[in-house]
Amino acid sequence: MKLSHLSLCTAALLGLAGAASAEDSLFDRTHAQPLARGQWSLFGPKSRDISYDARMIRAAEIAQKRAHPQMTWHCWKYVKDALLAANVVTSRPTSAWAKQAGDELCRNYGFTKLAVTNPYKAPVGAVVVYGGPDAGHVEIRTPDGFVSDFTSRTAYPRPLVGVYVKPS
Numbered sequence: 001m002k003l004s005h006l007s008l009c010t011a012a013l014l015g016l017a018g019a020a021s022a023e024d025s026l027f028d029r030t031h032a033q034p035l036a037r038g039q040w041s042l043f044g045p046k047s048r049d050i051s052y053d054a055r056m057i058r059a060a061e062i063a064q065k066r067a068h069p070q071m072t073w074h075c076w077k078y079v080k081d082a083l084l085a086a087n088v089v090t091s092r093p094t095s096a097w098a099k100q101a102g103d104e105l106c107r108n109y110g111f112t113k114l115a116v117t118n119p120y121k122a123p124v125g126a127v128v129v130y131g132g133p134d135a136g137h138v139e140i141r142t143p144d145g146f147v148s149d150f151t152s153r154t155a156y157p158r159p160l161v162g163v164y165v166k167p168s
Helices: 003-016 037-043 054-066 075-085 098-109
Strands: 112-114 127-130 137-142 145-147 160-165
Touching: 054 075, 054 137, 054 145, 075 098, 075 137, 098 112, 098 127, 098 137, 098 160
Parallel strands: none
Antiparallel strands: 112 160, 127 137, 127 160, 137 145
16 A cells, blocks of 8 residues: 555544544644545545545654664654644643553543554554553554554554544
């Protein structure tokens, strides 16, 4: 699947994840775009009537471009940088540990935790947070796997804390 599909998948989850008040949402209709007919099958039968926010699309693309081939142990920094660079968040998240990412994104930036218990079932573009005895891990779901400070085809081998999306 190409990066453009990643972009549209990311945006789709934003359109379907839930409603936020106008003040809480960074959704910008001037940057929204409909899916092309050939992409409807990726998102289901209702997708043709939904527009997708280009900022979350951009965050996924930024993360993908900046990722290293191997882990640098700075996953939350890279995810923060991608979210901030794409204007998905209005200020840089301040939590130190990756396993705290979901709480902070929900509390301060209008993200929603999905009822997903398997990272492979996370929608493309979702922020996936893992716990553990240390700082944990955070990454963004891609069509082919996951990305943070590095890319991987497999989910991180830690307990899943949650899957988070920014609704439009």
